[in-house]
Amino acid sequence: MANRPARPFLAVKVLSRSSYPEYLRISQILRLETVGGALLLVATVAALIWANSPAAESYFSLRDVKLGYEPWHLSLSLGHWASDGLLAIFFFIAGLELKREFVAGELRTFSKAVVPVAAAVGGVAVPAIIYILFNLGQGAESLRGWAIPTATDIAFALAVLAVINTHLPAALRTFLLTLAVVDDLLAIGIIAFFYSSGLQPLLLLAALIPLGLFTLLVQKRISSWYLLLPLAAATWALVHASGIHATVAGVLLGFAVPVLVSRKRGETAAGMAESLEHRLRPLSAGFAVPVFAFFSAGVAIGGLQGFQSALADPVALGIVAALVAGKTIGVFGTTFVLTKTTKAKLDEDLAWVDVAGLALLAGVGFTVSLLISELSFSSNSAHNDHAKVAILSGSLLAALLATVVLRLRNRHYRTVREAERRDADGDGVPDLFEHKS
Structure with a gap:
């Protein structure tokens, strides 16, 4: 038998264009998250204005109103109901999205998953290291906030990108969304392993009963709300009482939902995960996350002097530096190193400055x-307020820098697109496709 010629190796392209169905799905998510980002911004500004107005006491009184039953560990303030309860909806959507990405999305193959996963890991590790460097020698309490700057807010980031983006390649949006999905997974693990206390194993084991029943029903494609909602609520309550942060229950419930379409059970188009995500994402982006932001972002700054005092705290300095520099170095640096040391290559339609802009946006x-700030510091700690000021300041600075870079790139791609469509001789064929000798 004659030797067959070796097949040439084709390098895996980083930030390449996704399939058309994936493009349509991501476009739909972006529209919802962009609206959610706008509502998030409105809720944040409203909370800051109220918390720094003459009526500030009424804001904090409203946030601290308690509702619920203590025997179930559910006598919580409105602020805690927002962070422990409403955010569980957000993390349920994150669980659905994570599972879909790993089962049927961009992360299902190693070659496509390795770069965004590594970039997300770099975008978590480098900010954590920078924060720790700023707070070495400041005591154990300060070091508890190491995970605060490791997260990327997909709603805010996509809202910024939506304002900028008219001609940027779709691959940038896909990469940002994939990066944020993996980022959410890492944040979930951090919350579960590093910010849970007073673990009660029996209650955690008890949570497996409603979780198991919920899983059984959704695997049989039973979507009746009057069956699923009580089981989901029981799972949430038991996980919350067990000492694990209740948002983890949302992720576990999301993981239980099947992604692939079952022809046997009469599904012809969207699978159950996609269907539930379509129904619940507007609730998450349009209500749950903005309400959480409203109760969490309200911090009494105390004018310019108070702002300067807050940012003088090593905790705040570490958060700002980690969000702006740490995320950029982590995401961009990891992507760059991978493309230089492995067979992954940046798509020829993109430039490294595009990746830098995206890394800033992260x-x-x-x-x-x-959320992690509230888990790191007690409500009466000065670090808690300083951390919130730093989160807002660092996020705003990162968004402004990303806007400058990506607006310039958007102008470049607009010029490229216009050149591609130019038809000087009027023959209906763009000049780009005409080969003249």
């Missing part, structure tokens, strides 16, 4: 950063 940390 420094927009908000929702999960605020």
Whole structure:
């Protein structure tokens, strides 16, 4: 038998264009998250204005109103109901998205998954290291906030990108969304392993009963809300009482939902995960996350002097530096190193400055950063308020820098697109496709 010629190796392209169905799915998510980002911004500004107005006491009184039953560990303030309860909806969507990406999305193959996963890991590790360097020698309490700047707020980041983007390649949006999905997974693990306390194993084991029943029903494609909602609520309550942060329950419930379409059970188009995501994402982006932001972002700054005092705290300095510089170095640096040391190559339609702009945008940390801030510091700690000021300041700075870079790139791509469509001789064929001798 004659020797067959060796097949030439084709390098895996980083930030290449996704399939058309994936493009349509991501476009739909972006529209919803962009609206959610706008509502998030409105809720944040409203909270800051109220918390720094003459009526500030009424804001904090409203946030601290308690509702619920203590025997179930559910006597919580409105602020805690927002962070522990409403954010579980956000993390349920994150669980659905994570599972879909790993089962049927961009992360299902190693060659496509390795770069965004590595970039997300770099975008978590480098900010954590920078924060720790700023707070070495400041005591154990300060070091508890190491994970605050590790998160990327996808709603805010996509809202910024939507304002900038008219001609940027779709691959940039896909990469940002994939990066944020993996970022969410890492944040979930951090919350579960580093910010859970007073673990009660029996209650955690008890949570497996409603979780198992929920899994059984969704695997049989039973979507009746009056069956699923009580089981989901019971799982959430038991996980919350067990000492694990309740948002982890949302992720576990999301992981339980099947992604692939079952022809046997009568599904012809969207699978159950896609269907539930379509129904619940507007609730998450349009209500749950903005309400959480409203109760979490309200911090009494105390004018310019108070702002300067807050940013003088090593905790705040570490957060700002980690969000702006750490995220950029982590995401961009990891992507760059991988393409130089492996067979992965940047798509020829993109430039490294595009990746730099995207890495800056990943420094927009908000929702999960605020959550981890509340888990890191007690409510009466000065670090808690300083951390919130730093999260807002660092996110704003990262967004502004990303806007400058990506607006310039958007102008470049607009010029390229216009050149591609130019038809000087009017023959209906763009000049780009005409080969003249």
